Amino acid sequence: MLRVRFAPSPTGFLHVGSARTFIFNWLYARRNRGTMVLRLDDTDVERNTDASVNSIFEGLRWLDLGWDEEYKQSERLALHRHIADAIFQKGLAYRDFTPAHTGDTEKSGANQTWLFNPGMRELPRAESDRRAAAGETFALRFRVPRDTAETVSFHDAVYGDQLKSTADIEDFALLRSDGMPTYHLASCADDIDLRISHIIRGQDHLSNTYKHVLIFQGAGAHPPQFAHLPLLVAPDGSKLSKRRHGPVVSVTTYRDAGFLPEAFINFLCLLGWSPKDNRENLTRQELIEAFSLEGINRANAVINFKEPAATPDETFDPKALWLNAEHIRALTVDHLSARLLPVVHAAGFPITADKMHAITPLIRERIKLLRDVLTAADFFLLADNQLPPYDPAELIPQKGDAAMALKVLTRAREVLPHTEFKHDPLDQTLRNASQELGVKAGQMFQPIRVAVCGRKNAPPLFETLEVLGRESTLARIDQALGKL
Template structure:
């Protein structure tokens, strides 16, 4: 059974790129009936924050992609140290007593890459033990094979055959001088211990993978499959960052803007992945069934936002598609929650509520549209736009609306057909175009000049509210 993991470090809010990584992991896990593991990689105590941790859970819960197991790396430090100790004992790791941050600028223009600190690889075990026992601080480094170097290879599920010489890999740190594990050590230790079968992560880890292979080998553990994902970038090709690009990179921004979690997931999937059959609007189940690493492409994907419009037009379009086509019964709870949060009343029983949603959702693209553009369908307290005001101010319009109210009240029925008949008859008798009354009616009934068919609006609102509003005109 496949075991996948998503391992965010709680050093910032949940990033849209991280969310996509989670989605791909989840999709593969579900597709192959595997386990989805959420592991909080909180080994960098200086940068971890509680707010960030909460943002991750909040964001992931909103996506509605549940995980099966949860771990905190900080509670597993003993395992990391255990492996570090074993590697030291076996001689594949060594202590480096060089003080930190000696020459930061020398590296910048240096001719070759830094590989290790001189003298430290050759320290005898006795001297190393003695200095450590004396309390001298050290970092534990991996002794990367050098004489002769080795060619490391693996087959990435997305990027294909990869190889790199150990001559180009520095003796990376395993343990910091305060004894805490670095990312490489902690991550590999846990991946081994949790029996992770597929490591699916950002392409920024592609070259790190060689270090990880070294650790896996040294630990005597079988290699998992690796699949690296192209990165999400800003329109100028730079990587997405909160500082430069603001709220667009945070998943809570999409939630607050009225995206359906499901549509957002759909959008994320389309960034760097394709089912290759031209399908785009897909349900969760369709995504699960269609997902495979072969469909992932290898170049970075641009999230197409702008200063004045923070959302990728395709994301908005996808949201509209889902909003309009998903079973109305599934949509209703989201609409209800959105209205409740905005303090808008819902004067309907469940069935009527569904009908109203079904009528108005055909022109909406965001959940928030229900509280803004759809306000008049729920509340008596709705604004009249200037355009709508104009329709009402047409000569004779108000008088006609009042007359219409009387006729509708007297009419034996109140259906789309009957309302249309009554209205058109009134227009004919008064010698005006039906459009005049229709547009004025929509204006007073909804506060807007745009929306569903006016006759549908009449019936949707119900006779009582219609009469009251027409007479108020």
Template sequence: MSVKTRFAPSPTGYLHVGGARTALFSWLYAKKNNGSFVLRIEDTDLERSTQESVDAILEGMAWLDLGYDEGPFYQTQRFDRYKEIIQQLLDQGDAYYCYCSKEELEALREQQMADKEKPRYNGKCRENPEDKAELNRVIRFRNPEEGKVVIDDLVKGKIIVANKELDDLIIARTDGTPTYNLTVVVDDMDMGITHVVRGDDHVNNTPRQINILKALGAELPHYAHLPMILGDDGARLSKRHGAVSVMQYRDDGYLPEALLNYLVRLGWSHGDQEIFSREEMIELFDLSQVNVAASTFNTEKLLWLNHQYIMNSDPELVAKHLEWHMQQRGIDVATQGPALVDLVKAQRERSKTLVEMSDASLYFYQDFTEYDEKAAKKNFKLAAIEPLQALLDAFNGVDEWQGEALHEIVLQTAETLELKLGKVAQPLRVAVCGTGMSPSIDVTLSLLGREKTLKRLERAINYIKEKNS
């Protein structure tokens, strides 16, 4: 059997971390078994589905680089097929028309709850074969009344549900549009899905869907229901915990590789290993090793992991993602400053996110209008003019703008003026960067280049003179 999995989000919002983890686990299982991964957009909720949400899902999948082998398929393009299957179920006697009004159903529900019974449809129209086409009607699936459904869940183990616990669910609304439990069954059957990997909020749907599949004579897929993700406080993950769009993590400066690595560890582990390459994830992942218990989302752990990826990934990869952040800040890296790869090498130790790296690197690409107040107050005293002027004179005579030679000039200037290195290097750093924090001074000067360094040194000297005049 060739493995085929699917990710089937509803386009009623963005792709959030729970959905992204489901997509990742489905993708990994397919890749692990040399199978296929399908993307299906379940957009039959016409009132809530939006093109904006579809675009957000596709953008999130692309950013995470979770490529699909088939799709995206859209359920709204398959209404004729659903209509055909609904008619087949009616013809087989596995579905029937129901004319019960909303008021009747609500009264039934209230009575059942008052009697401390499980709210469920009582089958009033089940044995009424008359087709009253002129009346509002839905179509219900005729669920078996005897026997049981056995699910050998790949995560949760064996789940047994008695058919008498399941009511006759609606498979077509009054306007004829199919419902979720019908469309998902038809799609999984038609697309040859062998393994359904989804959140455990779908566990209650699974026995109903299995009964529809059996009525259609379809081969049953294997099911794997993933435990939910909780916030730090033990509550279900929500926006206040950081359950935001996957693309918000891009905006906040996370690498997609770091987010994927974090998500794969939410419910799955391989010994004590924390960091996994994409190849290792594919090689080691197995649904049978997914934890049954819920996982807790820890933003601090994700931040730590992101820093590890920034420090240890190929600088070319980090630079590719950093470029987007620089562009958001109006920086044209091709014309305004040093190569991003060199910048990454210089800044990665001190940057936990790409937002931190880009914000801390703007002075390499554009002039600043103000000095950091605290740094200027400490380092731009009148005594700083002499070493800054000496550096300016020395740098003007340098033909090859190279870090080692520049560093030697800083050392010699301190020695000649009989000053501690910090009394020379720190005023220089503030002069050329506008702040007291930067990579080592030789790297900083190399990245800045000759023209920017000389211009900013001259400006700083004039600033100190004016300030102290």
């Protein structure tokens, strides 16, 4: 049975790199009819916060992918200690009574003692037992077998065969002096107990994997399959961090801006993975079918946002925006309208579902993010007397003057009360009016568009008027006339 896990540590919000790791695990599980395990790696009591746990669940729920089993590492400490003890009893670990480093004293690079604290590794068992019994605190360290084994190796599905000399692996800690397991121990103990078959995680763990292989072997278990993912990095190549890059790395930022989760997932999948057939826009089902570990590549991927964002959109990778627009256009009017309504309501516009449904087709091809509805459809949402102010000069058509604008709007004001507010009759009436006036159709439409929308760039005129209705249209033309 194939089992994968996503194991975030709740020390901050769910960030995009973690989200991608979750997604790849999920895809692999679904592709191979396996089980997806969610495990909170919360052994670092100092740094864990409830807010972080909430943020992680919030982000994962938004992705709407789900998982099959859920665990909390802090509830499994007995298991961790049991496995640590088993390793100790086999002589594969030793007690280190050296006081823990306080503060981040400089790791004196060149010194030779980085592998372990001299003396402790070879401390006779009897003395070790005596000191422990006397209540001295100690960390439990793995005794890396430098005499009996010269290398540690494993196969990585992405990076291939990996080999490292034991001389280059330090005696890492299994248990802290307060008895809490370290990440390495807890992670491996749980992976064994939960029968995880494939560990898919960030490449920052590639070098740690040698230690994990040692723990698996020390505990008498077969190491699972490994697949490390290239990291997601900032445009300057640096690691994504909250401190340096702010909210752009948080999943909730994407949600709040109006990304569709399916588009966000699609975007993240394209960073460090490729279906290799030139497809870019993929549905969830297509991703499941196309996903494979072989499609993952080895170089870090840049999320291409602008460091100081000049516009709100620059917070996001242009490709993410494009993909979101693609997914928005792929939605039916019913579905898109249902997604847009809460956004509009949240902004304080109490419009009906029917109104939203009527507006949706007019803006579907004009928005990249759900929040864009507020700017793209503002003139549908605002009251007639609350349109954003515009320069009266905007009312003047191309190659025309104020007199032409006046003429056009006056004529429209005369003709519209008797026109049925449907696309075709409006089209007919206004085109005829332009001919009678001797102006081009565009010269007729543009002043009306500005009068009604408050700006030059807007959806097609007749559909707009139809949705807006006769009353608002006439009121807004009157207002425009007042400006001329």
